[in-house]
Amino acid sequence: MSESANSMFGEARNGSWLECTNVIVRTMMNRICSLREENYGREGVLDKVAGILEHRWKSCSGFQGREVVKGGSQFDVFRPSRGASQPESNRLLDVREQTCECGKWQEHGVPCIDAVAYYRLFEMKTMQHILDNHVSEHYKYETVNKLLKENIVPISLDILDQDGVTLPPNHTKRSSGRPRKKRIRKQSCFALDPDKSPIVCSRCKKKGHNVKTYVAREQIEKQHPAELDLY
Incomplete structure (x- = not known):
């Protein structure tokens, strides 16, 4: 059933949340209408x-x-x-x-x-x-x-207007589902204030860098302390 639904709503994958909802509603309406016409007036067991x-x-x-x-x-x-x-x-x-x-x-x-x-x-x-x-x-x-007597009530997207209240949820965490087509790259840890950086080195336990750049930072700090801010 899940795979059948995925094939029915495949067109809704690439649109916005509003377009996705519209495609799903339109697909279900057409499906109900076709089944209603196909089974109208029939009696007995399927x-x-x-x-x-x-x-x-x-x-x-x-x-x-x-x-x-x-x-x-x-x-x-x-x-x-x-x-x-x-x-x-x-x-x-x-x-x-x-x-x-x-x-x-x-x-x-x-x-x-x-x-x-x-x-x-x-x-x-x-x-x-x-x-x-x-x-x-x-x-x-x-x-x-x-079951097919009543259909889904259609909604025209042309008459919809923003009311300032009904908005899509602002998710701070990516929900489950298919992964994004392009990877979202994080900003360089050296472009942030070390005290405010979410990156913590697992070796020295300091903020602003990770363990991969720990050795390079340590060498620069010993040889050219003034260049550390440029690294």
């Missing part, structure tokens, strides 16, 4: 989710289900071997809690292949029954249309 369930329906034809406790909700689903890459295995699922040992059913809200095998082989349900009754509402076009 095509992608329906395709996944149809594939699971076809793949579970050889599975077997065993009831763990008579009259209970737990079932042990046996998966036959499909070659060296898919050895035989079994999964325990609870149809009342809609959970499976594989974790996919409770994580995504869509019946996993073991749950599909249970509904198909044990309860003799149809594929349409699974789509209508056992898929989360989040994967239906009705929910998508509700």
Whole structure:
């Protein structure tokens, strides 16, 4: 999701903070409008989710289900071997809690292949029954249309004016993110007052220079003390 968002908002990288915000808002508006037109008037389960369930329906034809406790909700689903890459295995699922040992059913809200095998082989349900009754509402076009009903309110940058209050934050520390294209070079330590310099020598513990220039300063101070101010 992060990489997809980066590709969508790539145009906003090179502008100012105001232009960046405008590009992000405009991109999101266009995205919502296109999805709204694409899904308008559609009903039922999303095509992608329906395709996944149809594939699971076809793949579970050889599975077997065993009831763990008579009259209970737990079932042990046996998966036959499909070659060296898919050895035989079994999964325990609870149809009342809609959970499976594989974790996919409770994580995504869509019946996993073991749950599909249970509904198909044990309860003799149809594929349409699974789509209508056992898929989360989040994967239906009705929910998508509700989500896309309202769009972002646009703002025209031409009518914006400085009010003296709403200003971008003045950060004294660089925030996390991509590094700058050009390195910001610090001012020479010798151009500052040594007492006010933030640079401290790790060797002599004095301000105004660092350990790299310590030896050169020491030699100049011994031989030509008057030249130290020019160094």
